[in-house]
Amino acid sequence: MKNMKPYIIKLVFPVFCVLFAVGMSAQDIRSAYFLKGTSLNHRMNPAFVSEYDYVSIPVLGNMYINTQANVGLSNFIYKYDNSQYGLTTFLNESVDGKSFLNKLHDNNKIDINLNTTILSAGFHAWGGFNTVELGLKSSVSLNLPYALFDFMKSGMKKEAGNTYKLKDLSARSNNYVELALGHARPIDDYLVVGAKVKGLIGIANLDVKFNDMSIAMDKDKWVIKADGTLDAAIKGGQFETETSDNGKEEITGFKLNSPGIGGIGLGLDLGASYRLADDLTLSAAILDLGFISWSNTLQGRTNGEKFTFEGFEDIKIIKDDAGSGGGSKGVKDQLDDIADDLEGMIKFYDAGKGSRTTSLATTVNLGAEYTSYLYDKLTFGLLSSTRFNGLYTWTEARLSANVAPLKWFEASLSGGVSNFGTSLGGVLNFHPKSINFFIGADCLFTQVTPQFVPVNRPNLRANFGFNITFENKIFSK
Numbered sequence: 001m002k003n004m005k006p007y008i009i010k011l012v013f014p015v016f017c018v019l020f021a022v023g024m025s026a027q028d029i030r031s032a033y034f035l036k037g038t039s040l041n042h043r044m045n046p047a048f049v050s051e052y053d054y055v056s057i058p059v060l061g062n063m064y065i066n067t068q069a070n071v072g073l074s075n076f077i078y079k080y081d082n083s084q085y086g087l088t089t090f091l092n093e094s095v096d097g098k099s100f101l102n103k104l105h106d107n108n109k110i111d112i113n114l115n116t117t118i119l120s121a122g123f124h125a126w127g128g129f130n131t132v133e134l135g136l137k138s139s140v141s142l143n144l145p146y147a148l149f150d151f152m153k154s155g156m157k158k159e160a161g162n163t164y165k166l167k168d169l170s171a172r173s174n175n176y177v178e179l180a181l182g183h184a185r186p187i188d189d190y191l192v193v194g195a196k197v198k199g200l201i202g203i204a205n206l207d208v209k210f211n212d213m214s215i216a217m218d219k220d221k222w223v224i225k226a227d228g229t230l231d232a233a234i235k236g237g238q239f240e241t242e243t244s245d246n247g248k249e250e251i252t253g254f255k256l257n258s259p260g261i262g263g264i265g266l267g268l269d270l271g272a273s274y275r276l277a278d279d280l281t282l283s284a285a286i287l288d289l290g291f292i293s294w295s296n297t298l299q300g301r302t303n304g305e306k307f308t309f310e311g312f313e314d315i316k317i318i319k320d321d322a323g324s325g326g327g328s329k330g331v332k333d334q335l336d337d338i339a340d341d342l343e344g345m346i347k348f349y350d351a352g353k354g355s356r357t358t359s360l361a362t363t364v365n366l367g368a369e370y371t372s373y374l375y376d377k378l379t380f381g382l383l384s385s386t387r388f389n390g391l392y393t394w395t396e397a398r399l400s401a402n403v404a405p406l407k408w409f410e411a412s413l414s415g416g417v418s419n420f421g422t423s424l425g426g427v428l429n430f431h432p433k434s435i436n437f438f439i440g441a442d443c444l445f446t447q448v449t450p451q452f453v454p455v456n457r458p459n460l461r462a463n464f465g466f467n468i469t470f471e472n473k474i475f476s477k
């Protein structure tokens with residue numbers, strides 16, 4: 001598909017612009033799960049209650065970004081002994097194929113989540129703690145199978161030819177506005193329960209998936225047969241097509257005429273906290289149970305027919321005009337060539353419009369907190385978090401030490417293990433009367449390029465914010 005890359009960018013990029021303009025928010029870093037003085041920890045468990053009534057400040061209230069992957073830039077970009085260009089891609093023949101492939105996984109995943117709270121307020125009334133939130137949520141997930149890179153790097157391994165089988169090559173993006181009303185209340189001296197009801201307005205949804213793709217290679221030609229689907233839901237969206245040789249309308253691009261509400265849905269958060277003993281508290285939460293019904297879904301389908309592919313062999317490491325000097329092609333040009341050839345592997349045909357319903361990515365948090373016998377201002381917490389999102393499901397276990405030496409200050413230090421690797425995090429939370437300021441991270445990358453692109457796995461969850469707080473009416477969690 002000639003313009004597949006611009007098409008995807010047109011769907012996702014406007015949402016990202018809104019997110020960055022308003023500010024990424026929500027106290028979602030899991031290092032802060034067991035801190036009592038944070039205004040927004042009810043986002044991780046609706047049974048958690050702020051010690052103060054509060055109002056968040058737009059933009060400054062809470063800023064949050066979460067990126068995670070099990071691969072990084074260093075998996076695909078390598079140092080190159082050349083006076084003009086110091087870097088090259090994995091396709092350069094100077095990069096050992098076995099070493100490159102050994103660093104990859106069966107499924108190489110990238111996950112980005114941006115949550116923006118436009119407005120959030122909490123107050124004690126009606127026998128409990130109540131919250132009102134208006135926010136914007138956006139997620140982008142990619143899955144690139146090992147066989148794709150094996151095909152790109154290794155090519156034809158046998159003189160008689162060979163076949164590559166690619167499964168679950170996919171991309172997904174979900175973007176919607178959320179209005180949430182929450183209430184938490186104590187049942188007795190030990191149990192607190194909470195719930196949130198959410199009204200959802202869908203902005204855009206994209207789901208591209210190849211259940212199966214076979215690439216048969218011999219010395220004369222490469223033949224591809226694919227079984228894939230493309231579903232794009234966005235109000236005012238329209239595919240651009242051209243008639244192919246087989247008489248079908250091949251999708252070549254995308255245009256947006258008059259954007260609007262693309263779908264309507266409902267969501268639900270449930271949570272509970274139970275003090276099992278004076279020194280042990282258990283908690284559990286289910287977040288984002290729900291769905292969005294999309295009314296204007298553009299559908300693209302593969303036709304199941306074989307077609308000849310000519311690509312990757314044309315990604316030259318040596319410039320055409322290099323002459324005898326053998327000047328190298330820059331990394332940017334190489335990456336552009338790779339993107340162009342990947343687009344050549346994709347052929348979707350217009351299958352009309354329809355409606356579809358998508359589920360939200362549901363998160364389950366399970367926590368246990370133990371209060372130190374020697375110093376009751378010190379607690380230790382164990383949190384298990386699992387996000388159920390089909391092929392993009394992940395799980396993390398995080399152990400934290402939490403201390404509150406002063407009435408208005410607390411801190412946490414934590415370590416986590418997940419599908420995306422290990423991480424070290426920490427939080428500082430200041431909550432004197434009238435303000436709540438926090439800063440923290442679950443994981444940070446330490447090595448970046450001059451353009452601030454992480455060299456290794458781009459795992460980052462960083463959060464800071466400033467909120468206005470009011471009269472203290474806290475009841476025990």
